[in-house]
Amino acid sequence: MVVTSDLVRASDTAQALGGAALVDPRLRELELGAWQGLTSEEARERFPDEHAAWRAGEDVPRGGGETYRQAGERAAACLLEHLPAQGTLLAVTHGGTARAALGVLLELPPASWARLVPLGNACWSVLVEGDVGWRLERHNASAGPLLGARDVGAAPMSPDVEPVR
Numbered sequence: 001m002v003v004t005s006d007l008v009r010a011s012d013t014a015q016a017l018g019g020a021a022l023v024d025p026r027l028r029e030l031e032l033g034a035w036q037g038l039t040s041e042e043a044r045e046r047f048p049d050e051h052a053a054w055r056a057g058e059d060v061p062r063g064g065g066e067t068y069r070q071a072g073e074r075a076a077a078c079l080l081e082h083l084p085a086q087g088t089l090l091a092v093t094h095g096g097t098a099r100a101a102l103g104v105l106l107e108l109p110p111a112s113w114a115r116l117v118p119l120g121n122a123c124w125s126v127l128v129e130g131d132v133g134w135r136l137e138r139h140n141a142s143a144g145p146l147l148g149a150r151d152v153g154a155a156p157m158s159p160d161v162e163p164v165r
Contacts, residue, residue: 003027003082004092013122014092021092026078029094030071033063059110069110072100079105095119102127105134 004014
């Protein structure tokens with residue numbers, strides 16, 4: 001089963017993956033309110049206190065938008081709702097939303113979510129549900145080499161580097 005954000009980049013990607021996908025707006029990117037479209041420098045100038053709190057690792061609703069926790073909860077709810085009884089769910093979403101959903105499903109505190117490297121474009125993560133909850137099997141995987149990306153769980157990048165298990 002394929003479920004996708006209703007935003008164009010994600011729905012176009014879902015189409016390229018093989019056709020029909022269920023569209024669900026809960027997979028949209030994090031809502032940044034008045035920060036939407038601003039560079040980090042512009043946000044710092046216009047919202048210095050919010051920007052400082054965000055840079056310090058606080059989960060603040062930037063620009064009156066939503067927190068990472070809120071985005072993660074809405075995306076995780078979407079994924080769990082559409083999870084088939086048998087088989088695989090492929091979700092096409094956006095970087096911030098993917099990171100937040102991973103944080104919620106892995107039951108990590110929001111302050112630690114920044115430790116998950118952002119997904120590169122057209123990269124994916126693999127979660128597997130087990131007896132003790134969700135486990136991250138792969139992260140930032142891609143079909144080919146990607147500058148700066150590391151497929152955690154795939155073959156080592158060099159003889160000196162072992163994948164994280």
